[in-house]
Structure formats: structure tokens, C-alpha cells
Amino acid sequence: MKARVFITLKSGVLDPQGKAIHHALEGLGFNGVNDVRAGKLIELDLAEGTSDGDIEEMCRKLLANTVIENFRIERMENA
């Protein structure tokens, strides 16, 4: 069983990397971009029966820094 964890910066937290990507896109002539926020995607290959609670604990204890980041878990049932 696989799960994906999406880690994103909380709104209001400055994202210098997103800003740099935004500038680079504009430099390439893509002018329709209003804002860019960069985050992380972590794929977990998990033992059967791993609960949502277990994955949430992994996020809170290590995968995300909840001072500055939010996380969202997506289970991939058929993977």
C-alpha cells in the first residue's frame, strides 16, 4: 500500500524558493503566473494495515515541521 504526503508552506510564510521560481518563469516569458509556492511530495510504501493515524503521526513527528508547514495525506489504494 502506498501513500503520498504533500507538504506545503503555511499561508503567510514567506517562500523564497517559490519567489525565485516565479521570477525564472517570468524570465522565460511566462507572464500569466500570479504566484508560486514550492512544497514537497513524499511517497511512502507502507505495510498493509498502516492506519491514517500512523501516517499522521509520521507527518507530525518528522515529515513536516508544523511550525511552518501543512501536510496532506493521500492514500493510493490500488498502488
Added chain:
Amino acid sequence: MNSAVIVFPGSNCDRDLAVALEQVTGHKPAMVWHRETELPDGVDFIGVPGGFSYGDYLRSGAMAARSPVMGAVKDAASRGVPVIGICNGFQVLTEAGLLPGALMRNAGLSFVCRPVRLRVENSQSLFTSGYDSGEEIVFPVAHHDGNYQADEGTLERLEGEGRVAFRYLEEVNGSARSVAGILNDAGNVLGLMPHPERVVETAHGGTDGRRLFEGLLETVGA
């Protein structure tokens, strides 16, 4: 003063810190590998050094903060043992929850490596008694993730309680309120991005860092 310097895979300022501590205290610090679960008996000062623990994987300091030795560091900190986290050590202490806030990528995105001017905002702490309040000093910085951020309430509390120990006097990394170093609420844990251990003898080009360790020695005792 019996010091311990914690060593993670990827630490690279551990020896500089050990040399600075030995010069000032006259005692060789114990170098404690991250897999240890206990600190040597009688340790009365702990240094978490700079470097790139675990290659800065996931987030700077994130892996190191969860390593076995940090349980012992947290226990010691809660007993009042002074703990300093320098550069990556500061990142480790925030990730471990010993200090509030987080250190994010520098606002300018570049690795910043140069001497910077700082102001000592609080000379009453265990770590800053060797300085005068408001004194200007120069420590080198060398970091990519030194942009200190915390929510407004936390920043207000830090300012109000005199827990901003050092502040940048020039633009360095985009830190909220130019914070360069902060104390925990009990005052026995200090985290700072600049490197005091790199300015302890004249051959370093400056000695402003020496008084941090001298002040500590005086407060903690020989």
C-alpha cells in the same frame, strides 16, 4: 566546566567548538556521537555544533533533532544545563522543540558566508554576561537556512521577555526582526546562526566570540 559537544554525521564545526571550549575552560570537551543515549556524568554545558547534519535532508536539522542523543540533551536542558546551538545546531534545537520558530531558506536564496555586525540585545543571560547590553560585535556567518521565522505572537513574546539575545545590524538572510539568536523561556538554551567559536583568538581575525565562552565559564563555574 565539563562540556560535551554533540557530533552528528555531517557536523563540521564540532572540532572548532571543542578547541574554543578547551582554550577558554582549560578542559577538553567530551565529543558525544549522536547514537549515544546518555551524556557523560557531570556535564554542565552542551554544545550543538554547526555543519550539515544528515546533509540537510528533509529540512536542516530535522533528522539530527530526532536522533537518540537528543533525548538526553532535552533532559539535561530541562534540568537547567546550559545548551548552545550554533548555526546547524540552532536549526537542530528549533526542530527538536527546544527553541520556538524555524530557520528557513535565506531570503536572497544564496549561501551567506561573511563576518556580520550584531548587537547584543540582552547581556543578562548565561551566555551573554561577558558583553554589554547594546554592544556591537562581529561574528562570521556561514549558512543557507538562517532566515528565522516565527508567528507574530511568538516574536512579540521573545522581544517582551528579552529573549532576543543577538540581532543583525545589517541585512543577512531575511530573518524576522533581524533575529540572529534567541533564548528559551528558562534562559538556559541559546540558538544563534553566527559562529562565536570562529572568533576566539587574534589569528581568527577577531576575538568577539571569546567573551561568550568566558561569560559562560564565569556563570557556570570552573
